[in-house]
Amino acid sequence: MLFQCWSQDTRTFKVFQFPSNKIPTIDGKADDWKMVPENYTVGMDQLWEDSGKHSKANPKNLDVSVKVAWVKGLNRLYFLYEAYDDYWDFSLPGLHNDTFEVIVDADQSGGPFIDRFHPNPALTNTMDAYFSYHGVHAQNYHIFTPAEGKDWTLVWGSQPWIKELPYANAATHYNFKAGESGKLTLEFWITPFDYAGNDPSRAVESILEENKNIGLCWAIIDYDDVNNEKNNGFWNLSKEHTMYGNASYSLPFKLMPLEKQFQKEINAKWTFNVIDKNKRTVAFINHSEGEIESYKWNFGDGNFSSEKNPVHEYKEAGKYIVVLDISGPKGKSRLSKIWDVAVK
Known part of the structure; x- marks a missing residue:
C-alpha cells in the first residue's frame, strides 16, 4: 500500500459548532447530531490501515464514522463515534480491547509528547519523563469500545484526572456481547489542555476560538481474536503511524462558525x-x-x-x-x- 509522507498531507477537517441552545446530551445516542451536515463526517475513506493487514476498507469487517463539534464559549471538543464491527473484542480487563485512540494538540504546539519519544536520551522511558512530559502539552485518549468493566478511557500519561468530570464525559450504546458483531455509538466530550501535568491545580486549558485550527488525530485499533495479542488493523487518520505520540503528525481541524441556518x-x-x-x-x-x-x-x-x-x-x-x-x-x-x- 502506497503512503504519502506527512509533509504532503494538506487535508484540513472541520469541527461543527453547536448552537448554545442545542448542546448535545451525552447519552450514547446520535439524535442530537442529526443537525450536523454530512460534510463534517470523517469516514473510513479518510483512514489508512498502516500495518499492511488490509489493502482497503471493508465495511463488512469494520465501518467507522466520526463527527467532531464544539460550542463557542466552552473549551470542549464533542465527538460522535459510530462503528460497525464484525467482531467486538472487549472481554479482557487490560489493554487488549477494540479502541478509538484520539490525540489532541489544541494549540498546535507540535512535537513528541510521550516518554519513549523524549528528545533527551537520558530521560527516554523514565518515570521522570512520564510525570513531567508524557501527555503534558498534547493528550492521548485510548478509548475502549466498549469499555465494559473498565474506565471509559485510558489517558496515556500522568494526568488521569482529565477523563473525569468536570473535564470529560462519555456514554456508549450497544446491544452485542463480546465476540459478536453489531453497531456501537459512543458520544463524549473532552477538555484539551495547553498544559496538563499530574497536578490539576497547575493545568492550563486550551482556549477554543472560532476559525482557529487545532491539532487532532485518531486511530481505530481493531482486535478480532481474544486469543491473539496482535490486532487485525490499525486504521490511522494520519499518514504517520507514530502520531499517537508525536503531535506534529496531527492534522488541522478548523473550529467552524455557526452554519448559516443557525445564525x-x-x-x-x-x-x-x-x-x-x-x-x-x-x-x-x-x-x-x-x-x-x-x-x-x-x-x-x-x-x-x-x-x-x-x-x-x-x-x-x-x-x-x-x-x-x-x-x-x-x-x-x-x-x-x-x-x-x-x-x-
Whole structure:
C-alpha cells in the first residue's frame, strides 16, 4: 500500500459548532447530531490501515464514522463515534480491547509528547519523563469500545484526572456481547489542555476560538481474536503511524462558525473592560454579528456614542445599565446589560 509522507498531507477537517441552545446530551445516542451536515463526517475513506493487514476498507469487517463539534464559549471538543464491527473484542480487563485512540494538540504546539519519544536520551522511558512530559502539552485518549468493566478511557500519561468530570464525559450504546458483531455509538466530550501535568491545580486549558485550527488525530485499533495479542488493523487518520505520540503528525481541524441556518441576521453582542479604575474608564468591545450600519451606545449616565468600540469615562461611582442598539439592512437588535458595568 502506497503512503504519502506527512509533509504532503494538506487535508484540513472541520469541527461543527453547536448552537448554545442545542448542546448535545451525552447519552450514547446520535439524535442530537442529526443537525450536523454530512460534510463534517470523517469516514473510513479518510483512514489508512498502516500495518499492511488490509489493502482497503471493508465495511463488512469494520465501518467507522466520526463527527467532531464544539460550542463557542466552552473549551470542549464533542465527538460522535459510530462503528460497525464484525467482531467486538472487549472481554479482557487490560489493554487488549477494540479502541478509538484520539490525540489532541489544541494549540498546535507540535512535537513528541510521550516518554519513549523524549528528545533527551537520558530521560527516554523514565518515570521522570512520564510525570513531567508524557501527555503534558498534547493528550492521548485510548478509548475502549466498549469499555465494559473498565474506565471509559485510558489517558496515556500522568494526568488521569482529565477523563473525569468536570473535564470529560462519555456514554456508549450497544446491544452485542463480546465476540459478536453489531453497531456501537459512543458520544463524549473532552477538555484539551495547553498544559496538563499530574497536578490539576497547575493545568492550563486550551482556549477554543472560532476559525482557529487545532491539532487532532485518531486511530481505530481493531482486535478480532481474544486469543491473539496482535490486532487485525490499525486504521490511522494520519499518514504517520507514530502520531499517537508525536503531535506534529496531527492534522488541522478548523473550529467552524455557526452554519448559516443557525445564525441570526443581525445580533447585538458586546463585552467591556475597566482599563483605569482610578479614572473610571471603561472600554466597550463590540462583538455584534451581521451587516451593521449604525451603533448607538447608551452608557447609562446620560452619555451616548455612535462609535463601534467606544471608550467612556464615568464621572461618578455606581452601577450602570448599558445598552447597545445596532441597525442594518436586515433589521435591528439590542443588548442591554444591567449593572454589569460597575465603577467606584
